[in-house]
Amino acid sequence: MVDVPQLVEQARQGRPRAVARLISLVEGAAPELREVMATLAPLTGGAYVVGLTGSPGVGKSTTTSALVTAYRKVGKRVGVLAVDPSSPFSGGALLGDRVRMSEHASDPGVYIRSMATRGHLGGLAWAAPQAIRVLDAAGCDVILVETVGVGQSEVEIASQADTSVVLLAPGMGDGIQAAKAGILEIGDVYVVNKADRDGADATARELNHMLGLGESRAPGDWRPPIVKTVAARGEGIDEVVEALEKHRAWMEERGVLARRRLARAAREVETIAVTALRSRIGDLSGDRHLDALAERIVAGDTDPYRAADELVEGLTNGA
Amino acid sequence: MVDVPQLVEQARQGRPRAVARLISLVEGAAPELREVMATLAPLTGGAYVVGLTGSPGVGKSTTTSALVTAYRKVGKRVGVLAVDPSSPFSGGALLGDRVRMSEHASDPGVYIRSMATRGHLGGLAWAAPQAIRVLDAAGCDVILVETVGVGQSEVEIASQADTSVVLLAPGMGDGIQAAKAGILEIGDVYVVNKADRDGADATARELNHMLGLGESRAPGDWRPPIVKTVAARGEGIDEVVEALEKHRAWMEERGVLARRRLARAAREVETIAVTALRSRIGDLSGDRHLDALAERIVAGDTDPYRAADELVEGLTNGA
Structure with a gap:
């Protein structure tokens, strides 16, 4: 038998293996699943959950990695949940990316976890929120959930974060692809990555147009910013963090964060x-x-x- | 009140408006839905249902249209259900395609119906099988269900046909995309369309390799054929029809057709x-x-x- 209270206590002390074990228990729908969730319940709610989604190739993992670096610099504990089959976290990418990520893998202030996108009972929509709860209870200040914007359930996960970041890259006909995949409307913050490439300005303009960002809004409404980045060189990442913090502050001010979390819990149930x-x-x-x-x-x-x-x-x- | 038995009788006599009305009733979850389904029940089972799926741009609609022409030539009544947002049937395509399809729109032996891919109660997985039942009861010999291979539910619809056709086109990195979307494994027949373009042979070879078609199989096992077509000129379409008929005969011989239909009904319930x-x-x-x-x-x-x-x-x- 697994000693769940002990495992949870160890996770809260920052032991990565305990965190990993707990996620495996909830992910695998182990007999202890219910005890784990009941034990975690009073310990959750402290983490800020950021969803990152976009088509394959826009640089989600590189951006995630750069955000981890930025949050670590200011001493935040960071959890990463990768539900993207093309993510280096989940094992489907180039060696270069994998090496780049491994710097975080040895940082005790960072938990990295990948989830398979197929074969789960009830799919990701069911397992991902439980893994987020584990990371939350383990004391992560920020949880980055990386999903590829192709499947319905992945989009749902991204849209249920506190803040949703939609990534695009120039020259991929990405705006239209994103619109088709239904991810265009879910962004609180938009990132045009690989902004050193031709067409970055055009992509940003197209996005601005498709989202109607040029139109006037009611005072106090959130106007999603479009941030240009070159994540591989860390350029623009501070601006992304700033945009995230602004959105978080805006949500807290207006009660939006509480409403989103209620909606997320209802959906989860x-x-x-x-x-x-x-x-x-x-x-x-x-x-x-x-x-x-x-x-x-x-x-x-x-x-x-x-x-x-x-x-x-x-x-x-x-x- | 709708006179359901009369509407069904008219649909069986081949009146397109009655067919359209019935599909609208089931699609919209009208109060008459249950009466419609109960009335149709003893009249279904005669149609051969072919699913066609593939990424946007591989030429699904053009291929569907060419198949309609081929089946009409031999006097079959054909139903087309387009659940592809990029299909000209469902209204998202170029004028040229739309004009090309309109020839069938005026043929009384062809029913064409598009379905929205979003916003339905329970999604497409719920509504599409009901629309297929209407077309079946209305006397269609063949029903072609065109879906875009991007979403889980679209893939499910395609995989629940009697025979599933997966379409690819050269030079789109399509094999990998198809593999990621989970549509590669569902094909009973593979079509490499736009075969007059560079790379068609390479795509067919890549496909052959990915599917392990070169490996030996148990005698009597189905070995999915790869057919090269230029659907816009009608080339290779007779070979596709031949492959479909072969698969159908193989399924009937081995009881596979009956098993697939049982599984489909169970899934539907x-x-x-x-x-x-x-x-x-x-x-x-x-x-x-x-x-x-x-x-x-x-x-x-x-x-x-x-x-x-x-x-x-x-x-x-x-x-």
Whole structure:
């Protein structure tokens, strides 16, 4: 048996292996999952969660790494959660990037964790918030959640951060791709990385236009800034941090941060509840109830809606 | 009130407006939805459902259009369901494509329907199978479901067809993109379109390698063919149709078709059941139960798992 309270205590003392162990427990839906979450509950809420998303190749990992450096300089403890299959954190990138990240890997003030994007019960939408809770309870001041903006669940994770950063790079037709992927509207801060390349100004202008940033807003409304960076050289990173802090201050001033966290918690509960119900359906499937319904549908004896009614009745009567 | 039996009868007589009306009813989750599905149930199962997916720009719509022409030549009634935001059917493409499609729009043996990819209750995974049922009951011999291979739900739709066609084009780094999007493994037939361009042979070879098509298989196993096409000129389309018919015959011979349809029906029931349960959670949210749980989580008084237990208890006790 795992001694959960001891593990949590060690995590709070800053022991990386305890943090890693706890994340593995919640990620793997271990029997101890519920005890872990219950123990963590009163210890969370201190971290500022920043989501970073964008298409592959815009430089998310490099930017994340540069932000880690910036926050470490001012003594913040930083957690990194990479749910991007192309991220060096999660193991899919070039050696150069990997080497660059390894500097943080040996820093005791930085926790780095990657998550697989496939094969999880209920997907990332379910596991990522739990990993964030572990990092939060372990005393991280800032948690950077890096997701690739391609799948619905990744976009959801990014949009549920306290502050969402959307990254673009010049010359990738990125504005249109981002719009299609549904990530364009979720940014609180926009970063045009690789700004030393041709077309950076055009990308920023296009973005400014697509977001309607030139239009007037009600006083006090948040106007998402567009920051140009060359993350590989650390250029513009201080400006990104400044933009993040401004957004955080704005949210706190207006009660937006509290509302976002409530919405995030509600969403999290809903996801867990739906996953639980789905797994009960899976159990029914095991005893051939679902298969029998499918046979009747294919035979034309019933339709999917009546069959679903039967299934739900079975569930809600404790079958 | 809508006279559902009359509408279904008209659809079976081949009246396009009745088909369109029925799809609108199921797509919009109209009050008549259940009556429609119940009426259609005994009339479905006759259509062969082909999914076509691939990244934007590979020529899915042009290929779909060419396949419609080929099937019409042999007198088949064809349904087209476009769930691709970049498809001319669903309104996002160039005028040239749109004009090219309009030839089929006036053919009474062809039904064309587009579906929005966002904003639906439960998403496409929920609505598309119902629209397929309408086209099936209306007497379509072949239903072509065109989806863009970017989102999870689109991939799911494509993978739930009787036969899945994955399209690629040369010189787009498409193999890697397709692999990342998770569409590479779902193909029963692969099409390298725009085969008159440089790199078509390389794309086919890369694909052959990635899929391990050169390796030996057990006798009787399906070996997905790679067909090269120039859909805009109709080249290779007969070979695609031939590959589809071969796959269909192979599936029927081995009972694979029946198994796939059972799995599809089971999945459909599950999706509808989960959507129904999710909407009950939404109702609970309306009465502030979910909000109250979220407040307790943010305050650290409970954790998301205990909160989800409460929510599920509320549901399954008929709250």
